[in-house]
Amino acid sequence: MTPIRIIVCGFGNVGRAFVRLIEDKQDDLKNRYGIAPKIHAVVDIGGAAIADTHGLPLDQLRELMDSGQSIERMASFGRPGMSGAAILQTLSADVLVEATPTNLVDGEPARTHINAALKKGMDVITANKGPVVLFYKDLQERIQSSGGRLFMSAATAAALPTLDVGKLCTAGAHIRAVEGILNGTTNYILTRMGQEGCDYTTALQAAQDLGIAETDPTLDVEGFDTRNKIILIANQLFDQCLGITDVETVGITGVRREDIEKAQTDGRVIKLIGSVRWENNRLCVKVAPEALEADHPLAGVHLSEKGISFDTDSMGRITVTGGHSSPTGAAAALLKDLLHAYCFYRE
């Protein structure tokens, strides 16, 4: 039985869902995969909880979550005021699970956490897009010199397996193009506009009323979230080091009711597509609304659902759709990366 010591930074919805999954599935992880993950420390904004040698007791962690208590209040283990940076300076573990909120300005505090973990040769599994989008090249250099590994499934559309399909399922094939519907909110708005013939503002309001769009929907509707995901996909699958300014990004705020109707008349459907395509031997990465033909495999991906399609030489076109867009879905992607790191991949 391989014990795996994990430090979890960020104990919001995703961090909590991850710890719940580890607790729910501990028997299954032992029986099916031969691993025993131990939560060595959990850090949140108000402080931390640090385990003795056996890992934090998962039943007590669950009680704490169920009662809505802060992690630094955990009996025996709580350390009010202790930061992630301090934890990563003093403790060693096998893996950092980075689940603090994404910060697209300077990537903090995740950047500090990830750099500190890699410096120690720890593996890093991140749901946080900030550092990987902003400092991809720098991180690659740190990985090279540290021996740690970096996994980011949860940052690239969570439970929808984008990187796995592009790396593992299509191994050996040349990927000519990737097209993805990578953001559920914008796909929901476009679907409603198409179904109800309403304009963008009305559909956005409906999405906000349902909690699908945020009060400030900028990150989604301007295409920035899609851009961040397609950057990671391009960097991981095509060995690039693209940053935010390298990707021409058009969101859906300019899509008019007439555009949707015109597309429908032509038997097409407008979707916000993040794409990577070889054009004249140059890799073009962009985000824009595109009018897909009715038989395009992403044309039937509706409402909040996501999907990604790979056009390859030897395997033809392979498309994957679905996957929970939820904290549990993101946590499941973190767990999947953990299993890939410790049960499937070579060191």
Add this chain to the structure above:
Amino acid sequence: MTPIRIIVCGFGNVGRAFVRLIEDKQDDLKNRYGIAPKIHAVVDIGGAAIADTHGLPLDQLRELMDSGQSIERMASFGRPGMSGAAILQTLSADVLVEATPTNLVDGEPARTHINAALKKGMDVITANKGPVVLFYKDLQERIQSSGGRLFMSAATAAALPTLDVGKLCTAGAHIRAVEGILNGTTNYILTRMGQEGCDYTTALQAAQDLGIAETDPTLDVEGFDTRNKIILIANQLFDQCLGITDVETVGITGVRREDIEKAQTDGRVIKLIGSVRWENNRLCVKVAPEALEADHPLAGVHLSEKGISFDTDSMGRITVTGGHSSPTGAAAALLKDLLHAYCFYRE
């Protein structure tokens, strides 16, 4: 650079496509994956070609294929009359690629090839369903005692990544159900019946005229091909040892025009589904035509296309569609398994 010595048994469409891929992609395999596969021997019905220490010259192999010559006539290397069994007794290599025609009566000659390779501790990558469908349990026991590994992506819907998605992309999730459209011919026939309102016989004839259905279509239309694939999927993903008689199998020969029309009236579509489902804590594996709701993710998989959908606990539903149904698609799946074995997976 890891050299990998390969013995290819079966030099029909799939075996040839595999050797072509290895030749086409040798630079790419070196640069991206750090491997140098060598074709150590190729065997077909009339004999073999055996390499010296450097592997068979890939350019000469290509010339031989382009000119339609038999492998045993290959200059310097040809061995007329030499069988796969003899090759595997006398030669050692890292991997057997088994691509002889599937035999569902006794699994031969593939069974002999695979058993001999495993006995030597070689890895086996098979496109041939025969031995793995007929003798799964026996093979598992041989694997346990030999140290060799067995990969069968190419036998389970070729370039459509069925096993990868169920093992790797959903790692850590509990799969509650698998539903697959795993046979292109029957999906083509059902699609035509739906689109044109014709009966089964007419649609079958159309499929035969186009070369999509064989003159004797039994294997496809009786659901046997779907059954063979779902057996392998159930065995690999749910740790079962099912055989042919364990799976209730109904094909499409009994689907009437009226059934299709009735389904259409109800907003449904009839598809031949191979399924694995937990029902009352029992795993139910079967093949039958099912009337899918219009929003089922496989409802839009038409004509010769295939697809598979996984219903999971933590990741929700994940569906993958597409993948070449061709010798090249099957060869690409063989190459993918080779890369998984030597570049991704732990030993």
